[in-house]
Amino acid sequence: MTPVRAAAAPVRERGDACPGALRLHAADDGRLARLRLPAGHLTYRQAQTLATAAERLGDGHLDITSRGNVQLRGLDASCGGELAELLHGAGLLPSQEHERVRNIVASPLSGLDEVPPADVFLWARELDALLCASPAATALSGRFLFALDDGRGDVASLGADVTLLARRDGTATVHIGTNHLGLPVAAEDAPRAALLAAETFLTVAAASGSGAWRVAELPAEQGRALPGAVAARLAEAGIAAEAGYGPGTGIAAKAGYGPEGAYVRAEPPAPGLVHSPDGTAAVSVYPPLGRLSMAQWRHLLCKSSARHEIRLTPWRGVIVPGLEPAAAAGLLDRLRTAGLITTPDSLWNGVGACTGRPGCAKALADVRSDAAEALRGVSRDALPVYWSGCARRCGHPQGDHVNVIATAGGDYTVSVTGPVSAPALAPAPVSAPIPVPVSASELAATVATARTPRATATTAKPTATAVVTR
Secondary structure (H helix, E strand, O other): OOOOOOOOOOOOOOOOOOOOOOOOEEEOOEEEEEEOOHHHEEEHHHHHHHHHHHHHOOOOEEEEOOOOOEEEEEEOOOOHHHHHHHHHHOOOOOOOOOOOOOOEEEOOOOOOOOOOOOOHHHHHHHHHHHHHOOOHHHHOOOOOOEEEEOOOOOHHHOOOOEEEEEOOOOEEEEEEOOOOOOEEEEHHHHHHHHHHHHHHHHHHHHHHOOOOOOHHHOOHHHHHHHHHHHHHHHHHOOOOOOOOOOOOOOOOOOOOEOHHHOEOOOOOOOOEEEEOOOOOEEEEEEOHHHEEEHHHHHHHOOOOOOOOEEEEOOOOOEEEEEEOHHHHHHHHHHHHHOOOEOOOOOOOOOEEEOOOOOOOOOOOOOHHHHHHHOOOOOOOOOOOEEEEOOOOOOOOOOOOEEEEEEOOOOEEEEEEEOOOOOOOOOOOOOOOOOEEEEOHHHHHHHHHHHHOOOHHHHOOOOOOEEEEEO
């Protein structure tokens, strides 16, 4: 393995306090539990169990996170044992020691709109089993992320720590962090290679003394050495891997890369119907701000689905697959009536927010109410917008988006953030935005203008920041 030297100063000086299903977080509205759902996958029985937990123990709602996980809020401090028993009985807690490290996102439409080169949901099940069997993996941060992309380039753009990218030739590439060309491996070796990459990160991070929770937090020298260390670890395990896929290699046109080596990035699933090659249809919907009432959740638990499953997406959406086309159209109509986003022209489409007041003690504003008041019609290709109650921007999306951030002075800043680097792409420099004051009455118009597609939105150059007084 490539030797590493300790960093001069640690990046992290404390342990990871990320909440889980067993480690409940004390919020202003009660305890919060975050349940990891590898690939966002839920069986019908598991989804029913979550409804029972939300109604019996929580506030009667479920929140979908930016990693396709689920949060229960408003929990009593004494309910931890009962919640764990419910989740364990439904197969949602395969390992108590690993429950916070099962952060796996996967292309949610894989196998629904086309035949992928690899079954990323099979990868997810195998990787999850490997994670839960690895004593070393318990040391991973609750924020460390795996992304399993079926070749379309959707979750590969989410800035994961380890990304598996399926290729049309039946192979896969393992990407370390967001700026690495990738190590080609056989598709059947991909989940094991992902685990070994994560374990190697732990070794490198420990030797660096940085306390890093994620690949991007490693000191520069260790970050550069990590891909080589991973390749050496794979070779030791009998997995042949050599960097070489990407622009300028002669094979850049394979899945995940377009003409001339440009990285292909797919958009999140659009709300509406998705027609599958087997003649069935899937329903794609989004709850406003990722929050579902139990009435809405039970609408989604459609017994007519041949797959008896739902998929939660890292864009806070829900996919119900395996429906007859007529049943899918009927379900979509019922979900629209129930208040979910079912068409791309919804005013709520692309609008996200953190919890804000009154649920979060650190929040400086009731961002969800303010987001609702500032809704303004925009074009279908408008940038996403994310409202944050403080500068931590919990749950904010990757890629091009508009940041609306509450400040201690009783105002908001509005700015455009450029994309995270996709595998094989170098990060673009970002300069500091310049504050520009505007009146509170102009908040909705300012946000709508910032969301308007423009050349600067695709070059990672932020627009000026607008300071909006409430």
